[in-house]
Amino acid sequence: MKGWFAGSGRGILSGVEHTGRVAIFFGQTLQFGLTARWKWKNIIEQMVNIGVGSLPVIMITGAFMGMVLALQSYYQLHKLAVETGIGALVGLSMARELGPVMTGIMLTARVGAAMAAELGTMKVTEQIDALQALATNPIQYLVVPRFLSCLILAPLLTVYTVFIGVTGGYLIGVKMMGINSAFYLSHTVSLVGPADIMTGLIKAVFFGMIIAIVSCYKGLTTTGGAEGVGKATTGAVVTSSILILIADFFLTIIFKIINM
Amino acid sequence: MISIRGLKKFLGGKLVLEEVNLEVKQGETMVVIGPSGCGKSVLLKHMMGLLKPDAGQIIIYGKDITRMKERELNEMRKKFGMLFQEAALFDSLSVEDNVSFGLREHTNLNGQEIKKIVQEKLRMVGLGDIAGLKPSELSGGMRKRVGLARAIAMDPEIIFYDEPTTGVDPIMGDVINNLILELQDRLNITSVAVTHDMNSAYKIADRIAMLYEGKIVETGDVESIKTTRNPIVKQFIQGVAEGPISV
Numbered sequence A: 001m002k003g004w005f006a007g008s009g010r011g012i013l014s015g016v017e018h019t020g021r022v023a024i025f026f027g028q029t030l031q032f033g034l035t036a037r038w039k040w041k042n043i044i045e046q047m048v049n050i051g052v053g054s055l056p057v058i059m060i061t062g063a064f065m066g067m068v069l070a071l072q073s074y075y076q077l078h079k080l081a082v083e084t085g086i087g088a089l090v091g092l093s094m095a096r097e098l099g100p101v102m103t104g105i106m107l108t109a110r111v112g113a114a115m116a117a118e119l120g121t122m123k124v125t126e127q128i129d130a131l132q133a134l135a136t137n138p139i140q141y142l143v144v145p146r147f148l149s150c151l152i153l154a155p156l157l158t159v160y161t162v163f164i165g166v167t168g169g170y171l172i173g174v175k176m177m178g179i180n181s182a183f184y185l186s187h188t189v190s191l192v193g194p195a196d197i198m199t200g201l202i203k204a205v206f207f208g209m210i211i212a213i214v215s216c217y218k219g220l221t222t223t224g225g226a227e228g229v230g231k232a233t234t235g236a237v238v239t240s241s242i243l244i245l246i247a248d249f250f251l252t253i254i255f256k257i258i259n260m
Numbered sequence B: 001m002i003s004i005r006g007l008k009k010f011l012g013g014k015l016v017l018e019e020v021n022l023e024v025k026q027g028e029t030m031v032v033i034g035p036s037g038c039g040k041s042v043l044l045k046h047m048m049g050l051l052k053p054d055a056g057q058i059i060i061y062g063k064d065i066t067r068m069k070e071r072e073l074n075e076m077r078k079k080f081g082m083l084f085q086e087a088a089l090f091d092s093l094s095v096e097d098n099v100s101f102g103l104r105e106h107t108n109l110n111g112q113e114i115k116k117i118v119q120e121k122l123r124m125v126g127l128g129d130i131a132g133l134k135p136s137e138l139s140g141g142m143r144k145r146v147g148l149a150r151a152i153a154m155d156p157e158i159i160f161y162d163e164p165t166t167g168v169d170p171i172m173g174d175v176i177n178n179l180i181l182e183l184q185d186r187l188n189i190t191s192v193a194v195t196h197d198m199n200s201a202y203k204i205a206d207r208i209a210m211l212y213e214g215k216i217v218e219t220g221d222v223e224s225i226k227t228t229r230n231p232i233v234k235q236f237i238q239g240v241a242e243g244p245i246s247v
Helices: A002-035 A040-080 A083-124 A125-131 A140-174 A181-191 A194-218 A223-255 B040-047 B070-077 B094-098 B101-106 B113-125 B138-152 B170-187 B198-204 B220-227 B231-240
Strands: B002-011 B013-026 B028-033 B054-059 B081-084 B157-163 B189-197 B207-212 B215-221
Touching: A002 A140, A002 A194, A002 B138, A040 A140, A083 A125, A083 A140, A083 A181, A083 A223, A125 A140, A125 B040, A125 B081, A140 A181, A140 A194, A194 A223, A223 B081, B002 B040, B013 B028, B013 B040, B013 B215, B028 B040, B028 B198, B040 B157, B040 B189, B081 B094, B081 B220, B094 B101, B094 B113, B094 B138, B101 B113, B113 B138, B113 B170, B138 B170, B170 B189, B170 B198, B189 B198, B198 B220, B207 B220, B207 B231, B215 B231, B220 B231
Parallel strands: B028 B189, B028 B207, B081 B157, B157 B189
Antiparallel strands: B002 B013, B002 B054, B207 B215
């Protein structure tokens, strides 16, 4: 019994400690991001990697997500003879939920993992020490460009995912299932408004921050050689994915409360 | 010049440095020897301000660097150079970008001037036209020399060497020793090196200090270390398995 208490106590303490450290890390990143001179070369390099590199993945995910959504809802709504509503259903789901969440998860897998592995390798090969020895702050030099790139590109890529998803839904609904195109589009336009798009983009901004902060933190706190880099990478992907889903839930509640 | 007083450091629940006291004079090369894992690199990282001690002071240029804020510490670090054990070159950058890193970050020199300095530093460490290569394309000895070129790029006043000859063949090891001596002669730099390679220590040191069980157990010039009566130092420099140092 005593051991159990001690064990859970240690667990809680370490959880609180980690949360605190991540919060400090986030604060420092914001501070450097706002006050220090931006290193455009590094930011553009990261943006090309995150943005252009992720396009094919995002395209495939978005297209299939929209298509399967249209297909599935057609089978259900057809029974009630309201299948013209598919357009609105796909549009709303993509814009509010699936667009930002899927983009976030795909970015975590593709970009977050790479960030954690790269920074982790730099940590265990003393490159982070070398950076400091050259009078350069690792957060300013490595984390801020990644943070800004994720912050800007997550919403941009989300727009892309939503657009491709809605197009995929249209193709399935109109071209495959033969729903009247005019009905499909008018339903979509009348029910999906700017606020829906906006909430999705705000979510994406948060997801982008989560990915960059968690992955960079995991990378920079790596210890223990190649095994440690593996652990840091797994940890970054798992933690970011979970946090994205949790954040999604609470953001949805907040948007509901403020009537957005 | 560098004065370490009562330095103490716990790492991972273990007392690595118990009480280190060491004085390094202007222009001399101090070599810290000691068995693997005795905390030599930890000591060096404290001098760079990369680690903060649990107690004690490190006075450099009359200022305690262990109490410094990062901004102040970075100003100090611009006067330092450090050669890491595995060179720690940035593997996403070319050799040229590695060597010129400090110059690009902290000076207003233009591209032409920086290129000239990079070429000059690479020539000093005996490397020719390799500026465009990536670190992964270099051999161990070349990486170390590029690391050295990066360490001296900003014309530092103090250089820290972490195991300068470890991981390279004996001949390359001697080439690196000669480079260190040459830099010393030419630039009158103050140096602190940590190593367990006694040939290297004898060759480059003005004075040698031995770190054992978290303390400096002896300090002296090369001759006095060679003829020491201290059984710990004697066992270490002779490299025998039997003696007070348990393996």
